[in-house]
Amino acid sequence: MPPKSDINKAGWEQSEFPILCETCLGDNAFVRMSKQEFGRSCGTCARPFTVFRWNPGTGMRYKTTVICQTCAQIKNVCQTCLLDLEYGLPTQVRDTALALQNEAPSSDINREYYAQNMEGKLEKNKSLLDSHRAQSAGKEMLKQLARTDPYYKRNQPHVCSFFVKGECKRGSECPYRHEKPVESELSRQNIQDRYYGRNDPVAKKIMSSHADTMGLQAPEDKSVMSLFLSSLPASSTELSVRTRVLQSLPAIQPSQLRSVVHVAKSKCAFINFKDRATAELAAQAWANGLDIDGERVGVKWGRSKNAAAGPSKASASSDPGASAMVS
Ligand SMILES: [Zn+2]
Ligand SMILES: [Zn+2]
Ligand SMILES: [Zn+2]
Known part of the structure; x- marks a missing residue:
């Protein structure tokens, strides 16, 4: 004390x-x-x-x-x-x-x-x-x-900034690493x-590459903001799906969820978000599926409305990184 x-x-x-x-x-x-x-x-x-x-x-x-x-x-x-x-x-x-x-x-x-x-x-x-x-x-x-x-490589000395500029005169005595710098996000x-746990580029990278691995790669067409849930339990309703969706995404506001369209007959639902960033966040959070009423539900990205049309591709590819960062 x-x-x-x-x-x-x-x-x-x-x-x-x-x-x-x-x-x-x-x-x-x-x-x-x-x-x-x-x-x-x-x-x-x-x-x-x-x-x-x-x-x-x-x-x-x-x-x-x-x-x-x-x-x-x-x-x-x-x-x-x-x-x-x-x-x-x-x-x-x-x-x-x-x-x-x-x-x-x-x-x-x-x-x-x-x-x-x-x-x-x-x-x-x-x-x-x-x-x-x-x-x-x-x-x-x-x-x-x-x-x-344990990942001890993370404890290595930082890269020598003088070596990078070709100016380090300490040679093997130098306590810093003499190698080409690899971009470190940390x-x-x-x-x-x-x-x-917000705006963390490393977290974003880990989650988006995991989503890719799990077959939830974000579609190139940025107008796709819907996720498709399949094999819903028979007990599910529009309300129970909506409640579960919001519960599983505490970082989003309910207003960011545009609508939930529940199709009881085919046991599926479309989860429509208001913006692309939120849809991507949901896809990452649900990369291993979503549990509704105790059952694991399949998750897929919605289809592009203009799948056949090409023009949107050109604008998207001009600077995909920048547009992904928006919001
Ligand atoms: Zn630590
Ligand atoms: Zn050095
Ligand atoms: Zn403290």
Whole structure:
């Protein structure tokens, strides 16, 4: 506990050992940690916390904790890499698969208050992570995507910026890596976004390539904003499908769902979204199917209305990346 006289330190965090994933901890059984109390402010809640620094293995770069333990526990992530401790995945992937609600406080004051408030509710939060809304298809997806073995390559030193410019004179003494830089998405990410699981380019890439693998590649025709559900249980109704759809996509507003057209006779339904980004998010979230009334339902992209027409293709291919980023 902080000294009583220093009332401003209420809520400051002290800890004996960091909460880390296996990769960040490294393979050195005798790892020595340096510890600095209130060494910096947490990258997400801004409250001062105990910062740890260590070398995760021979030839690796020093690692340090960037968020406090409370924040790490709230989301069950590593204090250093911010990846989920169980699956080794970005929170955005985990939360999308498990249909977890993300309430991200916006201002610094709110974030501090949020973390303090959550501190007392961590137990409750564990059950939240175990949410009933988590459908078995989502859990299956996480198991397929999980990185369970430690991935020590991630601890390598950064690429030497002087070497890249052909100017490094340190040769083999240089502590940085002398190789051509591979674009690292992790370095371009923002801590807040990664932590709260929003606008995370790495998560987006993981989920869209998984959707592709599962046969849910987003159609080139950007006007397609519908998903088709098949083999619905006989008990399903338009309302039960709609409810389930919204439940499984907590990140979207009900207004982003244009309509649900349920065809009882053929046990299928069309889920029509108002925008393409939402339809893509749904396809990624449902890559392993969707569970409705306890049964696994098939998911496919809707058909292009002008499948035969060519002109839309030309405009789409001019800059597909940019148009995919919109919204
Ligand atoms: Zn924090
Ligand atoms: Zn880690
Ligand atoms: Zn160098």
